Amino acid sequence: MIRLGDRQGAIPNSYLWLKTAIDRYAALAALVVVTPLLTVVALLIRWDSPGPAIFRQTRAGKDGRPFTLFKFRTMRADVDPYSDSPRSGDDPRFTRLGRLLRETSLDELPQLLNVLWGQMSLVGPRPLYMQQVPEWSPRHRGRLRVKPGLTGLAQVNGRGGVTIEEKLEWDIQYVENVSLRNDLGIIWQTVRGLWSRTGIYEVRYSLHTDKLWSEVHRSRTDPSANP
Numbered sequence: 001m002i003r004l005g006d007r008q009g010a011i012p013n014s015y016l017w018l019k020t021a022i023d024r025y026a027a028l029a030a031l032v033v034v035t036p037l038l039t040v041v042a043l044l045i046r047w048d049s050p051g052p053a054i055f056r057q058t059r060a061g062k063d064g065r066p067f068t069l070f071k072f073r074t075m076r077a078d079v080d081p082y083s084d085s086p087r088s089g090d091d092p093r094f095t096r097l098g099r100l101l102r103e104t105s106l107d108e109l110p111q112l113l114n115v116l117w118g119q120m121s122l123v124g125p126r127p128l129y130m131q132q133v134p135e136w137s138p139r140h141r142g143r144l145r146v147k148p149g150l151t152g153l154a155q156v157n158g159r160g161g162v163t164i165e166e167k168l169e170w171d172i173q174y175v176e177n178v179s180l181r182n183d184l185g186i187i188w189q190t191v192r193g194l195w196s197r198t199g200i201y202e203v204r205y206s207l208h209t210d211k212l213w214s215e216v217h218r219s220r221t222d223p224s225a226n227p
Helices: 013-048 098-104 111-116 130-135 140-145 164-176 180-196 213-221
Strands: 054-060 066-072 121-123 149-151
Touching: 013 066, 013 098, 013 111, 013 121, 013 180, 054 130, 066 111, 111 149, 121 180, 140 164, 149 180
Parallel strands: 121 149
Antiparallel strands: 054 066
């Protein structure tokens, strides 16, 4: 488990500039290497089930600006794109190939394009739905001070095994203690974690309720949904 210190304050511009340069060069180099793999996976997805190979969805970027996130599609094309996260590999919404892509994190590789285009970073809070932003406290919205990442502090400290409140706290701790050293540590822990395949599926959305995210969001936006 990675724990950062308690340093707070403005994020240094030198860190942001250097990190952006590293992100883009690393993403470009990675894309050159994995393009054959991306091509094969895309063809297999099209062969495996009807629908596009790439799943696109609007997420909250730095400063809350929306951007289009790319992933390999792991679920049937007729599934609601804002439905709840799978809680096991037996979820019937998965395609035959989708479970393998999800459990190996290969579905996230298209986000290297988001990194190359400056919308994401290699390390940072994972990009969440735009609909979730109004539900956060002013403090938790501080996670939007940095670009969302392919991996982050919450992912190496539980991933799907932690609730949204815990994820937000890990995200804030990351933002308040940004450094290239911490980023490298998170990348290393992410690589190690890929082999264990732990925390892939969401155990519980919130500390305060057993409801799924869709139920929590609907109750907050539609008064008629509350008994």
